[in-house]
Amino acid sequence: MIAKHEVMAALRESGVVAVIRTENPGDLVAVARALHKGGTKFVEITMTIPGALEIVREATAQLKDTDMLVGVGTVLDGETARAAILAGAAFVVGPAFDAGVVRVCNTYGVVVMPGALTPTEVVTAWKSGADVVKIFPGDMGGPDYLKTLKEPLPQIELMPTKGIDFETAPAFIKAGAIAVGTGSCLVNKALMAAKDYAKITENAERFIRIVREARKGIS
Numbered sequence: 001m002i003a004k005h006e007v008m009a010a011l012r013e014s015g016v017v018a019v020i021r022t023e024n025p026g027d028l029v030a031v032a033r034a035l036h037k038g039g040t041k042f043v044e045i046t047m048t049i050p051g052a053l054e055i056v057r058e059a060t061a062q063l064k065d066t067d068m069l070v071g072v073g074t075v076l077d078g079e080t081a082r083a084a085i086l087a088g089a090a091f092v093v094g095p096a097f098d099a100g101v102v103r104v105c106n107t108y109g110v111v112v113m114p115g116a117l118t119p120t121e122v123v124t125a126w127k128s129g130a131d132v133v134k135i136f137p138g139d140m141g142g143p144d145y146l147k148t149l150k151e152p153l154p155q156i157e158l159m160p161t162k163g164i165d166f167e168t169a170p171a172f173i174k175a176g177a178i179a180v181g182t183g184s185c186l187v188n189k190a191l192m193a194a195k196d197y198a199k200i201t202e203n204a205e206r207f208i209r210i211v212r213e214a215r216k217g218i219s
Helices: 004-014 025-037 052-062 078-086 099-108 119-127 138-150 169-174 189-194 197-215
Strands: 016-020 042-046 069-073 091-093 111-113 133-135 158-160 180-182
Touching: 004 042, 004 111, 016 025, 016 197, 025 042, 025 052, 025 197, 042 052, 042 091, 052 069, 052 078, 078 091, 078 099, 099 111, 119 133, 133 138, 138 158, 138 169, 158 180, 169 180, 169 197
Parallel strands: 016 042, 016 180, 042 069, 069 091, 091 111, 133 158
Antiparallel strands: none
16 A cells, blocks of 8 residues: 555645546546556546446556556545545545544545535544545635635645636646646546547646646745
């Protein structure tokens, strides 16, 4: 299992978590390799997908020759968090804060990113042991809201998810996000169905380039 500090360092360096929805382990592996070729190191498979943990287990095994990190999203309770970690998840993400999820991840030394929206929710999640607080839905308040949160809470790492694309990502990064979560602008059902891995790699390269550009000049 990769050390937590290494996962956090990779997250800061990469700046993007690709959220993929597929029921086929083969698709996930091929897509992950295409994303990795484009510079993306984080891929999240959500628990809303049937057989998600089996997909994660197989993908993790097949991607051992890379430094791609496979995580599990939409984790709502400690039992699921533990199952995800045992399946090989390098990080665990939730749409909301659950103390059991954070506690289990802390016990196993796995990066945990519970969801929150209000300042109270953000601080509660952080005080409970969250490594990163996922601001969800990110498009509700937009970059200005994230910047407002960061002003009194600079020590809390925030990752907005939902509504993040090529156009909106730079503003979120400049507002102080450690990374952003995004899905369809990198990978969608049409690209997976067509097995257009070259386009997925191109999308990843473009997104990484945008993140790096946005970070220039940020102190």
